[in-house]
Amino acid sequence: QQQVKQSPQSLIVQKGGISIINCAYENTAFDYFPWYQQFPGKGPALLIAIRPDVSEKKEGRFTISFNKSAKQFSLHIMDSQPGDSATYFCAADSSASKIIFGSGTRLSIRP
């Protein structure tokens, strides 16, 4: 049973374009939705996170859009750069003790 579904599995975007990764969840008890970025050979690192009481959160070029009624959230990377090439994971948490991750999206930014 996959509690957090992530798509697409892989994504290629031209430099300067917008990268969009989508996630959907099932458990309405989730109340914290982080995104993690992982470079090859490294552990994931927290990128940005949102609580369900807001519909959007922006930090620099990274924006989370959240739709509580549809139980969906997405990551938008504006002006995508080659340095953004990495694997991105969405996640959902209800207590900081049992965070559940999506299956990941491998993003490649073409120069």
Add this chain to the structure above:
Amino acid sequence: NAGVTQTPKFQVLKTGQSMTLQCAQDMNHEYMSWYRQDPGMGLRLIHYSVGAGITDQGEVPNGYNVSRSTTEDFPLRLLSAAPSQTSVYFCASSYGLDYGYTFGSGTRLTVV
């Protein structure tokens, strides 16, 4: 600060052997977790702890044991290694909700 330290970085085991993956954090985090990462499967939670002396099972706990005798350390024990346990293992820790998790650099385990 070292953050989350995992040892060893690489390990090859024979089927049936046992071993302990070490994890230590120096940030005084109460929450600690172990994940395994497999291609196309994302990160799957093995075991987690909300404080010293308290542990619980995650999504894929079979074949693994944990203990949390101190706030700093959270070792993961493989009881009898199987090829299906070939994976990259990550330990992570957190202050709590809204702070996210800090991950270690991982242990790449191969069971032959």
